[in-house]
Amino acid sequence: MFDKEKLEGADIGIDFCGYHLQSPYILSSGPLTYGSEGMIRGYKAGCGAVVTKTIRKEAAINPVHHMGTVNQDSLINCEKWADSDRQQWYDKEIPEAVKAGVIVIASVGHTLGEAKEIVEEVEKAGAHMIELVSYTEDTLIPMLDYTKAHVKIPVICKLSGNWPDPVGTxxxxxxxxxxxxCAIDxxxxTLKIDIKKARPELMSGDGYGWMTGAAMRxxxxxxxxxxxxxxxxLRNLYASGGVMSAxxxxxxxxxxxxxxxVCTVGILKGVNYIEKMCYDLSKRLKELGYDSVADVNRAALPNFPKKEYVSKLDFHFQPFKEDGKKLCVSCGKCVNACCYEARKLAFPEMTVDQDKCRYCGLCVDVCPTGALTADRAPQTAEDLELERMSKEFYESVK
Incomplete structure (x- = not known):
């Protein structure tokens, strides 16, 4: 069970839509929030809030095989919405979770007609917030207008990356x-083929499913x-898609x-893994120099580039730690990842052929220990000219 007294670094509590959450992790609508038991389990593991499975007029009937793996950290599914009756959510699931201290976000979909029948009922049941989810952008706004006019609790809109313009929406x-x-659904x-049976793995009507996990991050x-x-x-924005670690x-x-x-990580590693992610988040924020989630929020936005940057990289190779133990483990990933065969490793020496290197930076990214790092080299007159030529060409073909 998560205990905030065990946090060893930064404060991880956040203020979201008028509520103070014990952590920024919000257990997304999905299999883990099938009912009050799942929601309470997620809260005890450290989630600041939980989102119910999407409540619709009728309970879902799912095909027999509706979840599968894409790789070790991503899933494909054709699971539908809540497979229990909406009255059960009003009478049992939401009230039981709220009584246990859970901050409950009721997921409501997927049409205006359904919103009209459901949103006031989930508010009466005790939900702290409502999350509207729709298949299309043009349906979401009427759902939002109706919900805002008929409930007093905060309303969140869940956006889809499948839409042409989720940012505009x-x-x-x-x-x-x-x-x-919430961004994004x-x-x-998507499609996965079972090559042993020569058919789609999922048993939806068309064999297709929807991808979650690290692949979509x-x-x-x-x-x-x-x-x-x-x-x-905007401060009341929560991200969804492939959060597998702090x-x-x-x-x-x-x-x-x-x-x-969080959803896929809880499915693949167990919902109790989120407790570890809470403690890891507190430590990691402090290591990076932040005292709270509010402090780190938007920290990268001022550093987005305003233009392409052309230069070389200054590589730094540190084979040993300060205590004399190996930092480089001679895994060879940096050498294997070089498409141009520019890098050679003969521990404890590493060389780079400057004539072959394109300074893509992949060798640094694949180093598992941080033994290989790089800084951007100062731009030369030649770099600036190449940068100008690149911009000129790009503008001509846009």
């Missing part, structure tokens, strides 16, 4: 009174950063999110 949601945003449709990261950069005043959560926070949705 984010701004529109805020103009229509949304109290907070799962990516899809770079997509979600970009969308969250754009939302944050386009809405300087470092992943910090990435999102630096890009503009205050909270971090």
């Amino acid at each position: 984010a701004k529109l949601c805020l103009e229509h009174g949304a109290d907070g945003l 799962s990516i899809g449709p 770079p997509i979600s990261m970009r969308i969250n950063s754009e939302i944050a950069r386009n809405t300087p005043e 470092d992943n959560a910090i990435e999102y926070m630096m890009a503009g999110a205050m909270g971090a949705g």
